[in-house]
Amino acid sequence: xxxxxxxxxxxxxxxxxxxISVPGAAFAFLWWLVFTPGITLxxxxxxxxxxxLMTGFFSLVLELFGGNGLSYFIRMSVIILVGMWLYxxxxxxxxxxxxxxxxxxxxxxxxxLVAEMGMQSLSCIIADFERVLLAARVKGMRWGIHSLIPVGxxxxxxxxxxxxxxxxxxxxxxxRSGGVWNPVFITKPWDGVAGLAAVxxxxxxxxxxxxxxxxYR
Amino acid sequence: xxxxxxxxxxxxxSWSLTAAGTFDQGIHLISGDVxxxxxxxxxxxxxxxxxxxxxxxxxxxxxxxxxLQFPELHITGRTIAEECASWGTRPEDILVTTGLTGxxxxxxxxxxxxxxxxxxxxxxxxxxxxxxxxxxxxxxxxCEEKARLCSTLERRSRGIxxxxxxxxxxxxxxxxxxxxxxxxxxxCGRPPDAFRHWHHLPVSVRKLIALGSVPDNIxxxxxxxxxxxxxx
Numbered sequence: 001x002x003x004x005x006x007x008x009x010x011x012x013x014x015x016x017x018x019x020i021s022v023p024g025a026a027f028a029f030l031w032w033l034v035f036t037p038g039i040t041l042x043x044x045x046x047x048x049x050x051x052x053l054m055t056g057f058f059s060l061v062l063e064l065f066g067g068n069g070l071s072y073f074i075r076m077s078v079i080i081l082v083g084m085w086l087y088x089x090x091x092x093x094x095x096x097x098x099x100x101x102x103x104x105x106x107x108x109x110x111x112x113l114v115a116e117m118g119m120q121s122l123s124c125i126i127a128d129f130e131r132v133l134l135a136a137r138v139k140g141m142r143w144g145i146h147s148l149i150p151v152g153x154x155x156x157x158x159x160x161x162x163x164x165x166x167x168x169x170x171x172x173x174x175x176r177s178g179g180v181w182n183p184v185f186i187t188k189p190w191d192g193v194a195g196l197a198a199v200x201x202x203x204x205x206x207x208x209x210x211x212x213x214x215x216y217r
Numbered sequence: 218x219x220x221x222x223x224x225x226x227x228x229x230x231s232w233s234l235t236a237a238g239t240f241d242q243g244i245h246l247i248s249g250d251v252x253x254x255x256x257x258x259x260x261x262x263x264x265x266x267x268x269x270x271x272x273x274x275x276x277x278x279x280x281x282x283x284x285l286q287f288p289e290l291h292i293t294g295r296t297i298a299e300e301c302a303s304w305g306t307r308p309e310d311i312l313v314t315t316g317l318t319g320x321x322x323x324x325x326x327x328x329x330x331x332x333x334x335x336x337x338x339x340x341x342x343x344x345x346x347x348x349x350x351x352x353x354x355x356x357x358x359x360c361e362e363k364a365r366l367c368s369t370l371e372r373r374s375r376g377i378x379x380x381x382x383x384x385x386x387x388x389x390x391x392x393x394x395x396x397x398x399x400x401x402x403x404x405c406g407r408p409p410d411a412f413r414h415w416h417h418l419p420v421s422v423r424k425l426i427a428l429g430s431v432p433d434n435i436x437x438x439x440x441x442x443x444x445x446x447x448x449x
């Protein structure tokens with residue numbers, strides 16, 4: 001999907017749709033199967049399975065303590081899949097494009113900039129994580145629960161250091177608020193179809209099924 | 218003790234690098250632009266990143282160590298003393314050489330980037346590895362520390378040391394110069410012959426050659442001697 005506006009809107013709609021109910025999650029998953037690379041996306045992104053497994057763990061705890069863990073697992077897994085699709089399709093500058101297009105050069109620019117910096121930070125954290133694993137292998141250390149705290153410290157420390165550097169750089173350049181940005185979008189016909197399908201999935205999830213089947217009444 | 222790259226092909230998305238050549242004992246320098254693939258090649262030679270074609274053959278190498286460019290990625294200890302222990306070194310030895318005596322219980326994250334780099338390199342160089350791969354070892358170090366590192370590396374009596382760097386000013390005496398250029402690892406040869414083919418030839422060496430004095434190697438001492446020949 002080329003147009004980030006439709007992509008972000010579709011992701012937001014589908015996430016809410018999946019969160020509302022299990023049928024909503026089913027609609028969102030169906031959309032995900034049709035309009036995204038699907039399984040290829042999971043194979044390319046090594047974070048999907050760990051995140052789903054982590055959700056599975058919390059769902060199991062919820063189920064054991066009387067909550068509806070299975071429903072939670074299904075809904076959250078679909079949200080993760082949608083999120084991963086959004087992340088994999090995102091290109092640098094698109095949040096700025098969308099922010100400025102939505103809210104203008106001041107608030108929109110600031111929001112877009114924050115989102116861009118967030119995405120950049122996320123990609124740096126992933127790169128750091130991969131390097132930390134390699135460094136541990138070089139030291140002959142085994143990966144396990146005991147590694148969580150040092151690895152977490154490295155990642156948080158790195159993210160904070162980078163955030164400080166970015167803040168200083170922005171301050172040095174005289175940034176206070178807002179900026180000039182000319183958003184450019186490429187919209188393909190298929191983007192419109194996918195966006196419309198996401199809206200339909202949202203409507204189907206919100207409206208009672210009986211609304212569609214008059215004879216049933 | 219040698220490591221041979223037999224048309225090793227490294228690919229990452231649309232980027233690729235082909236490497237061929239044999240590295241024997243001594244210090245080797247691999248130069249290249251930022252983003253040319255020096256760090257990835259270091260990972261490949263350490264066996265931490267797969268080749269998509271060709272192969273890498275290591276003969277007589279029983280121990281290998283890779284130092285990543287950013288020393289904080291190596292940290293696994295909560296304190297400096299624990300970090301020393303994680304490298305299999307004695308804290309008292311490392312702390313004295315790095316000027317960190319009395320800070321055993323300090324978190325490594327409280328060290329400045331320069332201090333951490335110095336500490337990290339001291340931990341690595343305290344042991345004698347057959348294959349030592351140093352990715353940008355001079356980054357974050359001041360001139361004095363860079364010179365000290367060069368002396369330490371030159372004192373390594375055995376093993377293969379490979380420096381992946383774009384440092385231009387302070388370098389140790391090397392046995393061979395390599396460079397990554399146009400997606401290929403090229404063997405420029407031994408100094409001073411290497412200076413004829415080396416695209417990333419340090420500016421100081423270039424100037425000396427222009428003045429008619431070719432240094433024997435790329436260390437400060439060699440450059441100083443070459444400069445003296447001009448004056449004298």
